[in-house]
Amino acid sequence: MKVAKFLLRNILIISLLLFLSFSIVNAEDEISVEIAGNKITFEDQTPLIKNGRTLVPMRKIFETLGMTVKWDETTQKITGEKENKKIELFINSNTARIDNTYKTVEVPPQIINGRTMVPIRFISEELGLDVKWNENIKNITIKDRDKEIGELYYDSGKLRYRGELKNNKENGFGMWYYETGAICFEGYFKDGSPNGYVKFYGEDGKLKTEGNNIDYKNGKIYGNVIQYYENSNKAYEGEYKNSIMDGKGKAYDTNGVLVFDGYFENGIQNGSGKLYKTDGSLLFEGIWKNGETNGFGKSYNEKGNVVFEGIWKDGKQNGLGKLYNETGEAVIEGIWKDGKFVGNNNVINSNDDEDEKEEEDVEEEYKNTELKGIESIEDFKDYLSKKYDEIETPMGDIKLTHTINKNSSSIFPHDYEIHTDWKNFSPFDLEYSIEYSDKEKEKTKEILKETQTKIAEDSFEIFPNKKITGGYYHGYYKYPYSRVGYESIRFLTWVNYVSIKEDNANGLMLGYDDVKISKFRWRYIIDDYDFTN
DSSP states (O other): OHHHHHHHHHHHHHHHHHHHHHHHHHHHHOOEEEETTEEOOOSSSOOEEETTEEEEEHHHHHHHTTOEEEEETTTTEEEEEETTEEEEEETTOSEEEETTEEEEOSSOOEEETTEEEEEHHHHHHHTTEEEEEETTTTEEEEEETTSEEEEEEOTTSOEEEEEEEETTEEEEEEEEEOTTSOEEEEEEEETTEEEEEEEEEOTTSOEEEEEEEEEEETTEEEEEEEEEOTTSOEEEEEEEETTEEEEEEEEEOTTSOEEEEEEEETTEEEEEEEEEOTTSOEEEEEEEETTEEEEEEEEEOTTSOEEEEEEEETTEEEEEEEEEOTTSOEEEEEEEETTEEEEOTTTOOOOOHHHHHHHHHHHHHHHOTTTTTOOSHHHHHHHHHHHTSEEEETTEEEEEEEEEEEOOOTTSSOSEEEEEEEESOOHHHHHHOSSSOHHHHHHHHHHHHHHHHHHHHHHHHHSTTSOEEEEEEEEEEEETTTTEEEEEEEEEEEEEEEESSGGGTTOTTOOGGGEEEEEEEEOGGGOSBOOOO
C-alpha cells in the first residue's frame, strides 16, 4: 500500500513538472512584435522562428508597415510597395528583388499552416527601419530611427495616442485610442491626422474601415477603402470622399456577395456600372444617374442572356431599344416610354418638331451614352482615367494613367497624342520573363491590345476630324534629381493617319501636311517592343 502511494505521489510530481516545463516552453515560444511602441496582433497565425529568423504573416506586416501588398498564386510571388520602394519575394526562394536589385534572404518566405510567412527583419530593414530583438522576452521592436516614440493623453488623463511623434504631434506609425481604452485608429499619421495606411475600429473592437493612401480631413475619410458590416463581411471596396462612396467601387450585401460594381457619387450610383443578383449572375449593366438607370444599358435574364438593350430613364426603358426572346432573337425594336413599347421608330411619323428633336437626341444617346457630354481634352482625359484606370491580366493588375498632348507645330503629323503610362508592370517581363507561361504572356498581350484599341475607338468618336496617335508610353530621367538623361519606353503605338506619299507608307519623319486621316493601324515600327503579332 505504501509502495502504491509512493508511486502515485511520484507520478503526480513528474506530471506536474512536465506540465510546468511545457507551459514555460510554450510561453517562451510566444513572440511579440511592437511597432512604434504598439503591440501588433496577428489573428490567424502567430510569429515563429525558423533557422534563427522570425517569420510573420505576410499581409499583416506589409500593411502595418504602410505597404500595399499583392499575392500572385501562379508565380508564388509576394509584392509590397510603398512610395518609391518595391519589395518582391518568392516562396521558398532565397532571392528577393528590391526595386531593380536582387538580394539574398537568409530564410525564404514559406507557407505554414496555410498562411504565407515572411522574414520580418529583412522587410523592415529594407524600409530603413530599426529592428531590435530581445531574446529574454522573445520580443521584436521596430521603429523609424528618425522619429521619437511617445504618448498623448485626453484631458481626463487617459491614453489618447501612442506612437511616433514630431513636434508633439502624431507623425508616423501609431494608434489612437478611445477613452475606454479600445483602439480607434491604427496606422500612419501626418501632422496629427491619419494619413496613409489606416484601420478604423468601433468602440466594440470591430474593424469598420481600412485602406491605403487614406487622407483624414476634418473628421472625414478620403481615399481607397474597404468598409465592413457589423458581421465583419465586406460592405464596400473602392473610392471614398467625405466618408461616403464616391468614385469607382464595389458594393456588397450583408452576406458579402457583390451586388454592384461601378461608379458612385455622394453615396449613390452615378456613371457606368453593373448590377448583380445574389447568386452572382449579372442583372444589368449600363449608365446610372442619381441611383437609377439613366442612359444606355442592358438587362439580363437568369441564364445570362440579354433581355433588353437600349435607353433608360429613371429606372425605366425610355427611348430606342430592343427586346429579345430566350433564344437571343430581337422580337421588338423601336421606341419605348416609361417602360412600355410605343412604336417602331421607322414607321412613326410626327409633324411635331419637338418630338422629332427628342427622337434625334435619343438616337444620339443610343449611339454612345458614355461619351456624351465630353467637350474638351480635359473631359476626355477624365473619362479615360475613370474607364481605363486598371486592367486585370494573368501577370497581375496593371494600373494605368493617361495624358493627352495637343500639337501646335507643323513638324509633327498629329493633332493629339494620347500616352498611357503603366505601373506594377514591365514590358521587359512580358517579352522575356520565365516566371510566367507563354499562355499567360499571350493573354496579357491580348488584353493590352484590346485596351488600346478601345481607347483609340473612343478618341476617334470624340475627335472625328483629328489626326491622333496613342499607345503605351513611359518616360523617365536616368538622373531624376538633376533631370538629365531623359529616356522612354513605348509599345502598341497606333495612329489614324497615313502618309500622302506612297513611298513613305510608315509615315517616318513626316510633318502635319504630309499625312491624311485614315483608319486605325498599329505603328509598331517606332516601338521598343512589338506586341502586335
